[in-house]
Amino acid sequence: MAxxxxxxxxxxKVFSAERKxxxxxxxLAAITVILGLAGVITPKTxxxxxx
Amino acid sequence: xxxxNGGIMKYIPGLILCMILGxxxxxxxxxxxxxxxxxxxSEKILKAYSHEGQPFLSFAEYTAKSEEKxxxxxxxxxxxxxxxxxxxxxxxxxxxYVPLATTREISSKFSFGERMIQFQLTYVAxxxxxxxxxxxxxxxxxxxxxxxxxxxxxxxxGIILLGGYYLWSNLLKVGVFALxxxxxxxxxxxxxxxxxxxxxxxxDGLMGVMAAGTGICxxxxxxxxxxxxxxxPRDFFYAVGTILLFGTVALFTFPYIGKxxxxxxxVFGAWVGTAILNTAQLVAAATWYGHxxxxxxxxxxxxxVGFIPVVVIFCxxxxxxxxxxxxxxxxxxxxWQVIKEKFPLFIIGFFAMVTLNEIGVFTEDHRTxxxxxxxxxxxxxxxxGVGLNIAFDDLKKAGGKAFxxxxxxxxxxxxxxxxxxxLIGTEAxxxx
Numbered sequence: 515m516a517x518x519x520x521x522x523x524x525x526x527k528v529f530s531a532e533r534k535x536x537x538x539x540x541x542l543a544a545i546t547v548i549l550g551l552a553g554v555i556t557p558k559t560x561x562x563x564x565x
Numbered sequence: 566x567x568x569x570n571g572g573i574m575k576y577i578p579g580l581i582l583c584m585i586l587g588x589x590x591x592x593x594x595x596x597x598x599x600x601x602x603x604x605x606x607s608e609k610i611l612k613a614y615s616h617e618g619q620p621f622l623s624f625a626e627y628t629a630k631s632e633e634k635x636x637x638x639x640x641x642x643x644x645x646x647x648x649x650x651x652x653x654x655x656x657x658x659x660x661x662y663v664p665l666a667t668t669r670e671i672s673s674k675f676s677f678g679e680r681m682i683q684f685q686l687t688y689v690a691x692x693x694x695x696x697x698x699x700x701x702x703x704x705x706x707x708x709x710x711x712x713x714x715x716x717x718x719x720x721x722x723g724i725i726l727l728g729g730y731y732l733w734s735n736l737l738k739v740g741v742f743a744l745x746x747x748x749x750x751x752x753x754x755x756x757x758x759x760x761x762x763x764x765x766x767x768x769d770g771l772m773g774v775m776a777a778g779t780g781i782c783x784x785x786x787x788x789x790x791x792x793x794x795x796x797x798p799r800d801f802f803y804a805v806g807t808i809l810l811f812g813t814v815a816l817f818t819f820p821y822i823g824k825x826x827x828x829x830x831x832v833f834g835a836w837v838g839t840a841i842l843n844t845a846q847l848v849a850a851a852t853w854y855g856h857x858x859x860x861x862x863x864x865x866x867x868x869x870v871g872f873i874p875v876v877v878i879f880c881x882x883x884x885x886x887x888x889x890x891x892x893x894x895x896x897x898x899x900x901w902q903v904i905k906e907k908f909p910l911f912i913i914g915f916f917a918m919v920t921l922n923e924i925g926v927f928t929e930d931h932r933t934x935x936x937x938x939x940x941x942x943x944x945x946x947x948x949x950g951v952g953l954n955i956a957f958d959d960l961k962k963a964g965g966k967a968f969x970x971x972x973x974x975x976x977x978x979x980x981x982x983x984x985x986x987x988l989i990g991t992e993a994x995x996x997x
Binding site for chain 2: 519521533535536537539541542543544546547550551555556557559560563564565
């Protein structure tokens with residue numbers, strides 16, 4: 515019973531971490547879009563990363 | 566992000582490793598694609614001149630002639646005689662053209678690129694297979710493990726950025742079929758596993774997690790449902806083991822099955838979007854198959870993960886409310902609370918991108934940057950994480966009757982959905 519309770523808590527914690535993860539994901543995507551719209555990232559940026 | 570013990574620093578080594586692997590794989594991908602284009606151009610040149618015994622043009626004449634042809638096609642497009650804007654021709658470099666003209670043989674490097682693309686050994690395959698081999702042979706040192714786990718969700722910003730490729734009309738056109746597939750196959754599998762589990766007298770905790778996991782969205786749904794159905798740790802790992810095992814088998818076999826069945830890219834996208842249980846794995850399989858496949862699979866996936874709260878509500882009803890009612894007790898579902906808690910937030914970013922594209926914020930350059938180039942960067946880091954986390958020891962945790970039920974249900978869904986998407990056809994699933 516204690517084990518189940520502990521696990522229940524843990525899975526709730528994991529889900530709230532997934533929620534936090536989603537917020538970070540949104541921030542990362544937003545930064546990329548802003549940089550793209552501002553012209554900091556251009557279509558030449560990506561090919562320039564490779565030989 | 567899942568654990569604060571040891572601070573953020575513990576994620577750094579694994580993340581750096583995934584970034585390095587991602588870069589190496591993208592470098593490989595860029596090279597083989599360039600070599601493939603060089604191969605096709607070399608073949609074209611040989612066909613045009615070699616068999617007729619004509620002399621080859623000089624390099625300057627070759628580039629001038631190609632440029633002239635391109636300008637003619639462009640003028641025809643401007644006059645409205647052709648619908649599609651011609652692409653700039655891919656020309657051989659002088660150092661490659663001269664040996665071709667002299668020896669009349671295609672460089673082995675170019676043939677190698679062509680072969681690699683034929684075998685679909687793009688960055689996706691390299692990262693998934695390479696990561697899996699590293700993990701299960703030399704092993705992944707503990708130092709890198711937290712960061713490698715954290716790298717997997719980096720696929721999600723790529724999914725959001727891909728939103729810039731769609732218009733609402735595309736989304737609604739494919740979305741109708743996506744909704745249909747989700748309702749029939751995904752919710753159908755959830756119900757089937759739950760009912761079969763009861764019939765075969767399996768524990769509710771285990772079958773609840775398995776029903777959610779095999780039905781809708783792999784591990785995320787299993788995590789969301791676990792507390793609702795009072796799953797034990799053992800149940801959870803059995804279910805996750807089954808989901809991961811099926812996903813891994815599907816990921817490495819579906820692209821080849823798709824090719825063998827002659828599936829078009831949109832049809833394959835619809836199939837993997839329905840049949841593969843985990844977002845990272847389905848995105849990987851669809852990307853592996855082609856960009857159009859990814860565009861379709863992404864819509865199905867968005868609709869599917871949006872249904873996580875529905876699955877949680879079903880599980881509460883099936884395992885808690887129904888049981889309580891049978892025992893004469895009265896229990897209620899707080900639907901709004903469930904939706905608020907379980908709805909995957911990143912979908913909002915995807916819809917925001919679609920809207921920005923619809924109102925004309927993005928140019929063609931932006932769409933290339935977000936939906937093709939930076940998407941690959943995010944995917945490459947994420948796929949490195951996925952590959953490095955395929956541990957055979959975790960897959961062995963799947964077992965017992967529950968595994969049989971979960972695996973049969975997932976396989977049945979894969980077979981039936983393949984038939985249905987093939988029958989529905991390419992045009993229904995084509996985004997553009």
